[in-house]
Amino acid sequence: MIDFCSLNYQQVQRLFADLGQPKFRVDQFLAWVYAKGCLDMDAYTNVSKELRSLLRETIHFPRYTIESVQHSRVDNTRKILLRFPDGHAVETVLIPVHSKLSQCLSTQVGCKMGCTFCATASMGFKRNLSVSEILAQAFAAREIIEPHERVGNFVFMGMGEPLDNYENSIAAIKTIIHPQMMGYSHRHVTLSTCGILKGIRRLSREELPCNLAISLHAVNDEQRSFLMPVNRADGLHALMQTLREFPLSSKKVITIEYLLIRDFNDSTDDAKKLLQLLRGLRCKVNLIVYNPHDYADYHAPDEKRVLQFQRILAEKGVMTFIRKSGGSDIDAACGQLAGKSS
Ligand code: SF4
Structure with missing residues (x-):
């Protein structure tokens, strides 16, 4: 059986051609x-019964169950726990932003980056x-939102590091x-990435015009390596240089995420050092106030x-924006996702 939602457009075209179907x-x-x-083929009224039964024998849609949905009492943020057939689970978060929802997608079960402030x-x-497991989170969201609601934005900022699952994250974005x-x-x-240089450089060669956000969180190597072990590999200087060289279309800026920890x-000195670091970079800064959780002090x-x-x-x-991190009362805010029942 083919995992349909892991196919890109060309692969779907090839599949339909192999099944003897016209392009339309x-x-x-x-x-x-x-x-x-809609993942229920019975509802596909303009698709012939023969084709539907042929496709039922050939493909399957994402397989997941929604294990729980938590609602924030503060801001109506919702956190969905999805479980896959192999028993692993991930969380995805829906955050109300103006009249729409922003969905935070996970790309890995857990994460190997070891950021010391992060519950994941x-x-x-x-x-x-897989690609279809990343997209499954969007299907799950549609199941639980109200009829008048719509997801207007996707941010790859949930559990896992998207550039550490490069092919599948990029394929999901392309879909x-x-x-x-x-x-x-x-x-x-x-x-959004913690700053894997190889991945950022590879991304810069893709024709993929999505937005790029960097979790910077520190202004010198000592501070950043303490918070984010990924920094030990290449250091802050090389990261900033790579960002300056990143090809941006004329209207785009890089988003710098900066987690403020007491x-x-x-400090004011940190803010001034951040200004120096950002010199020559087309960017905006999101300041995120640290969300306490059980996993870090x-x-x-x-x-x-x-x-x-x-x-x-x-x-x-x-x-510079102070970003409200939705859903801290349900452990759905930045750095709080831990797939607690996985
Ligand atoms: S902050 Fe992101 S990259 Fe760092 S450990 Fe958490 S999920 Fe992984």
């Missing part, structure tokens, strides 16, 4: 799967998600932005310090 059937079928998000790191690494598949604009898809990286700075940090950057013309 491809887009007809894909519209049911991706535009309507405490699970260790279990395995990569999300393909006009005959999920049809989202590239402006609404963001890949008395660690939140860090603390959040108070609001005054956060605003002061923002002011120092903004005064020098750096677009």
Whole structure:
């Protein structure tokens, strides 16, 4: 059986050609799967019964069960726990942003990057998600949202490091932005990485216009290597150089994620050093106030310090936002995903 949602557009075309189907059937079928998000072939009224039964013998759709859905009382963020047939589970989070939802997708079960502030790191690494398992999270979201709701953005920022599961993460993004598949604009898809240089360089050679976000979180090698072991491999200087060389289309900027941790990286001196680091880089900065959890012993700075940090950057013309991290009461905020029942 072919795992249908792991196929790209050309592979779907080939499959339908092999089954003796005319080309127009491809887009007809894909519209049911991706535009309507319907995985029940019985509902495909404009697809002949013969073709449906042929496809039932040939392909399968993503296999998952929704084990739990937690609702934040604070901001209606929802966290879905999905379990796959092999017993592994991942979490995906839906965060209300204006009138739409932003969905945070996981790319791995666990993670091997070992960031010391992150709950996912405490699970260790279990395995990569397939393309269809990454997309399964989007199907699961459609099952649980209200009829008037819509996911408007996808951020690859959930459990796992997307560039450590490079092929599958990139293939999932291509399905999300393909006009005959999920049809989202590239402006609404963001890949977030802890800074794997090889992966960023490889990404720079793809013709993939999605947004890029970097979890920077520190202003010198000592600080960053302590928080993020990935930094020990190449260091901050090489990372910033790679980002400066990253080809950006005219309207795009790189998003710098900076987690503010009390008395660690939140001083005025840190803010000034961050300004120096960002020199020559087209970027905006998202300041994320640390979300406490059971897996690490860090603390959040108070609001005054956060605003002061923002002011120092903004005064020098750096677009700086304080990003609200949704769902901290259900452990759904940045750095809190731990797939607790996996
Ligand atoms: S922050 Fe991201 S890269 Fe780092 S351990 Fe957590 S999931 Fe992995």
